[in-house]
Amino acid sequence: MDDTDLQSFGAHDPLNKIMKCGMFTNDQGDILIIHDxxxxxxxxxxxxxxxxxxxxxxxxxxxxxxLGIELDKKTKNNLSTGRDVKLAYIDHGTIQSVQTVNIIIQDY
Known part of the structure; x- marks a missing residue:
């Protein structure tokens, strides 16, 4: 099975290997992912x-x-209270788009 076969099953390189990205969270459950x-x-x-x-x-x-990034303990705790995630595409310091999607926490 080669990479083309894997992609047809839904496998992709982690986002941080394709572009610059990062995650910001807080203890109120706000989650923001930025990407360039x-x-x-x-x-x-x-x-x-x-x-x-x-x-x-x-x-x-x-x-x-x-996403491909390592999550520290505080971020993991913050994620557990999240309800949605904002994805912000930023190009040359300017926000180009923001999308809000639900987060599903698989805690089983």
Missing amino acids: QPIAQAVDWVEYRPSDQTFSLICENGFVQD
Whole structure:
């Protein structure tokens, strides 16, 4: 199975390997992901799995893209109170678009 086959099953390189990105959270449950290029697929929701500490973008066509960043303890705690995530595309210091999507916390 090659990379093309994996992509057809929904596997992508982590977002941080494709573009600059980062996450900001607070203890009120606000979650912001910034990125410096448009995301190739339309994001439907995000999933956070505390068990394996993954944070993934789930696209409307079924593709799953891991954010690819390490989450510190405070961020993990903040994510557990989140209800939605804002995705902000910033180009040369200017916000180009902001999308709000739901977060699903797989805590099982």
